[in-house]
Amino acid sequence: LQTSAARRAQFSSPFTPFARDLPIAPELAPVSGKNGVDVYDVDIKEGLAEILPGFETPIYGYEGVYPGPTIRARKGRPAIVRQHNQLTFDSNVHLHGGYVPAAHDGHPMDVIAPGASFDYTYPNEQDAAFLWYHDHAHGRTARTLYYGLVGTYLLHDEREEELELPQGEYDVPLVLADHAFNKDGSFRYAENVDLGFRGDTMLVNGAVSPRMAVQRRIYRLRFLNASNARSYELRLGNSRQMLQIASDGGLLEAPVARSSFPLHPAERIEVLIDFRSFKPGSEIVLQNVAADAGTTKSVMRFDVVDGGGAEEARMPRGRMRTLEKLPAPNATHRWDLSLLTQGGVQWQIANRGFDPNRIDVSTRLGTSELWQWHNPSNRVHPMHLHGMLYRVVERSSGVVHPGERGWKDTVGVLPGEDVTVQPWFVPYEGRYVFHCHSLEHGDKAMMLQLEVT
Ligand code: C2O
Ligand code: CU
Numbered sequence: 366l367q368t369s370a371a372r373r374a375q376f377s378s379p380f381t382p383f384a385r386d387l388p389i390a391p392e393l394a395p396v397s398g399k400n401g402v403d404v405y406d407v408d409i410k411e412g413l414a415e416i417l418p419g420f421e422t423p424i425y426g427y428e429g430v431y432p433g434p435t436i437r438a439r440k441g442r443p444a445i446v447r448q449h450n451q452l453t454f455d456s457n458v459h460l461h462g463g464y465v466p467a468a469h470d471g472h473p474m475d476v477i478a479p480g481a482s483f484d485y486t487y488p489n490e491q492d493a494a495f496l497w498y499h500d501h502a503h504g505r506t507a508r509t510l511y512y513g514l515v516g517t518y519l520l521h522d523e524r525e526e527e528l529e530l531p532q533g534e535y536d537v538p539l540v541l542a543d544h545a546f547n548k549d550g551s552f553r554y555a556e557n558v559d560l561g562f563r564g565d566t567m568l569v570n571g572a573v574s575p576r577m578a579v580q581r582r583i584y585r586l587r588f589l590n591a592s593n594a595r596s597y598e599l600r601l602g603n604s605r606q607m608l609q610i611a612s613d614g615g616l617l618e619a620p621v622a623r624s625s626f627p628l629h630p631a632e633r634i635e636v637l638i639d640f641r642s643f644k645p646g647s648e649i650v651l652q653n654v655a656a657d658a659g660t661t662k663s664v665m666r667f668d669v670v671d672g673g674g675a676e677e678a679r680m681p682r683g684r685m686r687t688l689e690k691l692p693a694p695n696a697t698h699r700w701d702l703s704l705l706t707q708g709g710v711q712w713q714i715a716n717r718g719f720d721p722n723r724i725d726v727s728t729r730l731g732t733s734e735l736w737q738w739h740n741p742s743n744r745v746h747p748m749h750l751h752g753m754l755y756r757v758v759e760r761s762s763g764v765v766h767p768g769e770r771g772w773k774d775t776v777g778v779l780p781g782e783d784v785t786v787q788p789w790f791v792p793y794e795g796r797y798v799f800h801c802h803s804l805e806h807g808d809k810a811m812m813l814q815l816e817v818t
Contacts (some may be wrong), residue, residue, distance in 0.1 A: 373408030374514045380566060382574035382663045385418065390517065390538070390570060393434035395444075403444045405436060409458075409477075409500075409514065410451040410778065416571055420550025424513035425452060425500075431517025431571045432540045432591070433498070438489045440522035446485045448497075450477040456509065457483070459501040459751070460518060461631060462613055462774045464491045467795025473503035473812070474721045490792070493522040494615035494772075495538070495587045495633045503719070507562065507593055507804035511554050515591045524616070525707050528685060531585040531678040532639070537577075541628070542568050542591045543661050559710035560744060561594025561803045567653070567661040575650075580673030581641045583680060585610075588635070590628045591632065594803040595657075596745050596777060599664065600625035601638075602650035608680060611635035614754045614772025616686040621768045625654060627788070629747040631802035634768070637680055638667075645671040654714030662763065688771065689788050691733050691756065698726065699737040702746045702778060702811070711810050712801060719800070725813035735786045740778045748784075749775040750815070751797040755788035775802055790817045813816040 395403040395588035412429030413421040427433030438444050450456045455478060459471030468475075469485045477483045500506055517538040530536070543564035545553040555562060567574050586607075590597060601607065601624075609621045613633050627635055643649065651664045700715040711718050717725065728734065735758065738748055754772040755763050761783035769776070778784045800812030 368624045380417065380573045383576040383666045385572045385575045387575040387577040387665065388570045388572050390540075391430065391434045393436050397512075399541060401442060403438070403442060405444065405446045406449075407446060408449045408451050409456050412485070412513075414513070414571055415548065416568065417550050419575065422550050424552075425509055426513045427498075427516050431513035431515070433514070435516065436498070436518045438487065438518065438520045440489055440491070440493060444487045446487065447482060448477060448485060449482045450479055453479050454505075455479070455503050456514070458498050458501050460485070460487060460496055460498050461485060461749070462494055462496040462633070463518070463706065463752070464792050465514060467752065467797060470797060472751075472796065473501050474510040476502045489520060489591055491520065492615045493525050494520050494613070495611065495635055496520055497587065497589055497591070498682045502545070505809050507558075507808050508554065510591065510804055511562065511593055512543070512552060517587075517589060524686065528681050529677070529679045530610070530681070531583050535582060535678065536585045536587070538570075538587045538589065539665075539729075540570050540589050540591050540764060541597065541664065543595045544568055545747075549730055558805050559809055560803050563595050565660045567664055569665045572771045574663045574665055576668050578670050579640045579667045580670060581643065581645065582673045582676050583637055583639050583641070583678045586636050586638060587633065588628055589633050592630050592632050593806060594630060595661070596630065596655060597628045597653045597664070598625055598655040599628060600652050600654050602652055604725055605649070607636035607638055609634060609636050610681065610685065610770045612768065612771045613774045614642070617771040618686055618688055619684055620681050622767060626768060627777065629745055629775065630804070631747055631749055632777065639680060640667070640669055643669040645669055660674045675706045691787055692731065692789055694733050694735045697735040697737065699739060700740060702738055702740045702748075704742050712806040714811055714813050717813065719812035721814070723814065724816045726815045728815065728817055730744075730790055730794050730817050733787055733789045735785055735787055737783055738778045740780055743780045744803065744806075745780065746778045746811070747775050747802040748778055748799065749802045750788055750799040751794065752791060752795075753788055753797070755786040757784065758787050759783075759785040765809060794818055
């Protein structure tokens with residue numbers, strides 16, 4: 366990546382928060398919608414983003430922007446996303462949280478060569494959920510995601526409409542990531558960050574701790590932690606309650622009122638906030654109150670303004686969805702998540718590192734198992750399974766929070782903790798991976814393979 370020659374001044378840290386309005390990623394329009402299939406066209410390329418006012422930050426971006434354009438899909442309507450790799454190195458695209466056939470999943474060894482293209486077919490047969498897409502070429506994701514290869518994919522369905530959830534401009538994806546900058550405004554990424562990179566500057570949708578004007582209505586805020594390795598604990602400054610309606614795999618069975626919630630790398634949480642109860646002119650800061658927050662404490666600010674017509678959304682009460690019952694588990698695995706330091710850093714699962722030529726778990730389509738992750742290390746390991754979803758069954762540190770009892774694809778395993786999940790091996794056969802989503806850990810081999818037959 367080339368630093369822009371047109372640098373105008375020297376960026377000095379710390380940056381003033383709340384100086385810029387929250388940017389909203391552009392929505393991608395399909396190039397065709399024939400035969401009930403939406404076809405999209407995306408260039409994976411270098412770009413320049415104005416992240417710090419007056420500076421151009423070199424990035425890698427879908428369509429050259431960061432975060433990449435939002436794709437809005439609908440259950441029952443397949444999409445084909447035609448990705449053109451215009452970078453000088455291999456890339457590929459993983460639809461994180463999607464039920465996707467193995468050949469279209471973005472397995473780390475399945476890459477698009479520079480100059481080549483691939484049509485990713487997404488059946489969109491699962492319930493509404495907040496998915497995201499990102500690069501997944503093996504050994505490089507910490508770098509490519511940090512430099513911008515991240516976008517949101519919002520899958521909608523009828524159930525959401527029945528519930529009258531906020532739509533359009535009141536349905537807001539928020540991509541959180543911590544970064545660091547060089548004096549010329551370019552991203553700074555340290556190379557020896559085997560334990561996981563942490564930045565000192567908080568970005569939401571590619572702006573430093575932005576502000577967002579909100580009308581006195583109900584908003585659906587969709588939080589994605591797209592950070593390399595930072596975990597957040599998010600709270601509104603006045604400790605007002607947020608109503609959590611969804612997690613990784615879509616709606617919960619019933620909404621859960623929370624005054625704060627953790628968000629580990631790759632996890633999503635959706636909340637409703639009813640701004641009708643706030644006075645115009647009030648400013649509410651969203652804070653990261655995690656113990657290691659440092660200078661990432663001020664995430665963004667909501668500025669309540671008057672206005673807005675009649676409310677079209679409502680706050681759901683009672684049951685929103687009935688989760689499918691899982692078949693009884695027919696095996697139990699217990700895996701240690703640990704660090705091997707002889708001969709360079711390697712993170713491991715059950716004393717193994719990623720080997721694309723080895724299958725670590727074989728299962729039958731339609732069955733389920735119990736997977737227990739034991740974390741003897743002093744780092745959080747957000748464990749992610751491709752192409753399928755699971756339920757969190759048990760946490761040795763206490764009860765499983767109701768906000769974590771829906772379908773999940775990523776779960777934060779805390780230092781010293783045992784977390785048991787129950788994956789359901791549906792809906793496709795094939796070879797998938799599961800790995801730590803602390804990106805430097807995944808790149809350093811903290812990944813195994815699953816084959817469903
Ligand atoms: Cu979000 Cu294997 O990835
Ligand atoms: Cu890890």
